[in-house]
Amino acid sequence: MIIVLKNNQQEKQIDNLVNWIKGLGLGVHFSQGENATILGLIGDTSVVDVDIIQSLDIVESIKRIQEPYKNANRKFHPEDTIVDIGGHKFGGDHFQIIAGPCSVESEEQIIGIAKSVKAAGATLLRGGAFKPRTSPYAFQGLRGSGIELLFKAREATGMPIVTEIMSVTHLDLFMDVDLIQVGARNMQNFELLKELGKTDKPILLKRGLANTIEEWLMSAEYIMSEGNGKVILCERGIRTFEPYTRNTLDLSAIPVVKERTHLPVIVDPSHACGISRLVPSLSMGAAAVGSDGLIIEVHNDPTHALCDGAQSLYPEQFSKLVKKLEKIMPLIDKKLDSEQN
């Protein structure tokens, strides 16, 4: 970390700063230039609060050289982390497809979809039980009983299940869920992240709507610093000025994240764009840029379930998409998990 001081500062203030830094267990390298005085901090600077230093009157600016995340950092863990969920592996040369409906609605619905997405090549089943909704008047999901229905679908198909947690107080209900999803709105619910870090459950950490890649990795770090290294990242679109798509899918984040961290990263094209007919193209793009998998909404017969259509593909569209994804795998040195088994 480099701290650039303003010119003509009182020595006493600089001394205070230097002593405070040394008190954090860091060394300081002092360099007096013509136009600026520069302090180089030596040691583990992840303990340093950049905001505090930035706010000091004598400081012109500050620059991190090392990333503030450690457990998630590829520099200290060069090999890909493989997260195994019921025999299905995320990371390395694996490519997983998670699929399922937006919301769990009934036993018949969720088992029906589970069977059809499994047949098409999906390896994990997604389904919303607790639903984060902008409006308190909108359907909030089946909650606890939705999770029960997911368990039944798992029993019927053997597929591990993925569903979203919205509160620390619901944690007990999730202890038998295979992959616990933290949604975009909770990416910086730090108390929730800490509690999840104390479990040994795999966590699917979605990127927040307006969070930088660094903040996303720092949220992974929250989970990992408590001892749980089984984190899978998920890009799902960021908020921009463009109104046509609900969010802007940031596919350039994928190669960046793969470079910075050893954790697997998958893509959710359904929520990113909010328009189901764009999902196949974006899924192909997500695979081509090197992600480790996809999480896609698939709904059952729309003539019977009007409510289930948001951003979802029909099973036959999904099945066609999987066949195309299969063909792109050799170009990214990966294999669909469904082919491997």
Added chain:
Amino acid sequence: MIIVLKNNQQEKQIDNLVNWIKGLGLGVHFSQGENATILGLIGDTSVVDVDIIQSLDIVESIKRIQEPYKNANRKFHPEDTIVDIGGHKFGGDHFQIIAGPCSVESEEQIIGIAKSVKAAGATLLRGGAFKPRTSPYAFQGLRGSGIELLFKAREATGMPIVTEIMSVTHLDLFMDVDLIQVGARNMQNFELLKELGKTDKPILLKRGLANTIEEWLMSAEYIMSEGNGKVILCERGIRTFEPYTRNTLDLSAIPVVKERTHLPVIVDPSHACGISRLVPSLSMGAAAVGSDGLIIEVHNDPTHALCDGAQSLYPEQFSKLVKKLEKIMPLIDKKLDSEQN
């Protein structure tokens, strides 16, 4: 609500949609144009899930005419809501100044600052006990014991206290806090909002970093729909591309919000910009656009407490600012609360 259908749709699909809408208890007005078929929905459309309709294949686009919030809507409650906190009123012709340190650090510190900001004209005391930090390695606040210290400062000065809650599981610790703050990162922590809605505690609801004004009012609606109408809104900057200031303070949101809702709205210039020397200018601007108050960070002697400097004013700067704010009051038809008592 108006739904524009695509051309040349099958009658059966349109019938399905119309029946589903009627099933929600709404009327439908059908209008067949040359280029488009338009459905007008009649009744309380706040129950309608826009995303679901938008996703239907037969729908070209959809447009709300009524706002989706009811309790927070000024249309149904034209007079300003006044929220009274220990005799200090927010809303109407009142202007409140909340001040205090970023973090509570010690009894001496918090009582010292409380006395000095009270002397300068602040009416409520803020101080962080639970601190949301991007990094798990940064200081997370004194937590429960920080709240105890705030109680001591209240006892010493008579000032009501404002502090942030980060988890539903901490709610017990906050039952004697005068104004419970929901931070920007938790603005859409819906489970927390619902629980706060079941209490009778006044809530300070900060706008999320990337949340629209409508989403912000919908989060107020979450609290209000559970029965708690004592919500104060707080603008604290939104995330944009501009790197110079930490966030972009959206002062145009103030007159918009005052028009849309009867709830009081205050401004936090300290967190918005992250640069203490900009705080006085932005505070003046926030008053001039018609907000109902300010929440400002003030720190004690910086030579003794290096850590407390983030975006904070010194007491003497704060005192000068209050004198200027006093003079702007007549122009916005308000009075500083400290003048009134």
Added chain:
Amino acid sequence: MIIVLKNNQQEKQIDNLVNWIKGLGLGVHFSQGENATILGLIGDTSVVDVDIIQSLDIVESIKRIQEPYKNANRKFHPEDTIVDIGGHKFGGDHFQIIAGPCSVESEEQIIGIAKSVKAAGATLLRGGAFKPRTSPYAFQGLRGSGIELLFKAREATGMPIVTEIMSVTHLDLFMDVDLIQVGARNMQNFELLKELGKTDKPILLKRGLANTIEEWLMSAEYIMSEGNGKVILCERGIRTFEPYTRNTLDLSAIPVVKERTHLPVIVDPSHACGISRLVPSLSMGAAAVGSDGLIIEVHNDPTHALCDGAQSLYPEQFSKLVKKLEKIMPLIDKKLDSEQN
């Protein structure tokens, strides 16, 4: 177009509005609801100025049903437009790769790169002669003589050339350029667009940093409405809050644009991210989502030309990338142009 009026308006004001709309040659369908009065506009609403209507006191809100662009609109021109540049076709089942250096520097440099990118599979040569630079102190390009050097490279290799125009006053210099690029900063330089519309030169229209897809198509419409239909669109990243990549490449824009317009659309991954090692992944993604081509920066030996390295690939990296792109073509029902010839 639908205009929603506020409640309880004076009849006279509504009459004024209706008469004004009729004066534009449009019909008006009047619909009086319980909570709102709605005007439906019938006819060619592209002549209507939305901003003016929006600003009227009696108007609650306004909604376009038809897109405001006509010449660029796929609805009125369902087949893909094919733009032919020296025998190389953009659009349909064609995929073109444009490559070359950031700036033209010398005859030796530009001919050298031209030969190497042609050998690797590029079909057009790009090179900056006029360079838009944030700083007046940065190198502004070789300008007119840079174009001369591009002509020499074309002569040496047979490749058509692409280069950026920055001012209407330079138009004479560009009359022998094969594909004239309008850069992101000039996407709404309307006077320039109009003049280009009066020529018969193919135009490569880059999306502005903060421009919506609709604004981008409206800028194409500026060129087309003057009679020049040979417009190729180019996505090159939008400005967001994410600091890691210079811009955020909006790959979801590609399927959206392909749906809305019949014009070809290509992708510039080099400028979008500003990091050359991300270019291969993003190029693969850009192809997979269905774009019609790529424009990629390739530089010559970096040990001899330090200055030419910005976001550019080495020729051998570029050559490897083209081989991978070749393999992705069947999945998007396209062919590399270099294979076809």
Added chain:
Amino acid sequence: MIIVLKNNQQEKQIDNLVNWIKGLGLGVHFSQGENATILGLIGDTSVVDVDIIQSLDIVESIKRIQEPYKNANRKFHPEDTIVDIGGHKFGGDHFQIIAGPCSVESEEQIIGIAKSVKAAGATLLRGGAFKPRTSPYAFQGLRGSGIELLFKAREATGMPIVTEIMSVTHLDLFMDVDLIQVGARNMQNFELLKELGKTDKPILLKRGLANTIEEWLMSAEYIMSEGNGKVILCERGIRTFEPYTRNTLDLSAIPVVKERTHLPVIVDPSHACGISRLVPSLSMGAAAVGSDGLIIEVHNDPTHALCDGAQSLYPEQFSKLVKKLEKIMPLIDKKLDSEQN
């Protein structure tokens, strides 16, 4: 400027870089740390192209210490620049109000508005002759004859006139305009900026919709580096995700800009929000944060000119606003120019 190199680089590459920097006339201070090698650049680094260095394989990151603008930099010119336009001064303790219609429509209209805004306290007259419109089908302004009408209004009232230039090729028409406006969309039309820099006309430089403060000052630098120091900056809103207001007025930019540059900076609240009833509040806010003036749209009788209403105040609303602005002046140590004369 500080360049942080990646670890374990070949000496030869570092030597190449150091030699290249020295070739630019700069000194290099070499500092070898445990985890990083750091180069400190000594001298005038405004000549250095950050993008090129950033793109080098051996460079981890780069950090400017000095701002890249010189003529516009307050460090080298601590006193406020005063720009005098026909006796009306911008900067220092002056506060100017520019007012007028969106578009010039007729002699009667422009002279009528000019008289009424002058009576209310405006000192300069604005009016659009060349209009930048998103759509080629929207009214493009009276162009040259609009400027003639502005001259007549100037003759009738003595008010200097402000109007927007859209192309270098129109420069002749503007040689008798008192203050030439460069609109947001042309802020980085560098060829236009250079030509304006060669004139001695005062320039009103609006901030681009998605441009950082630094880029805005660099565009001022383009004008100033050609010899024209008479630049007035104008904040007019930036593009964000918030849909309610057309743009987000960035009032925090005002104190930042005043700190960084000696140039005057004014605010355009009309275009920023696009909603005329918000203009009075935002104008008060703009004054309170310390700007040097306002540019406000005022229209004439709306019953006669429906088309002229976009984001404009009525004369009587404008007059009331000016009276309130007068009262805020003492708080920002300024005086309305109309009071001074």
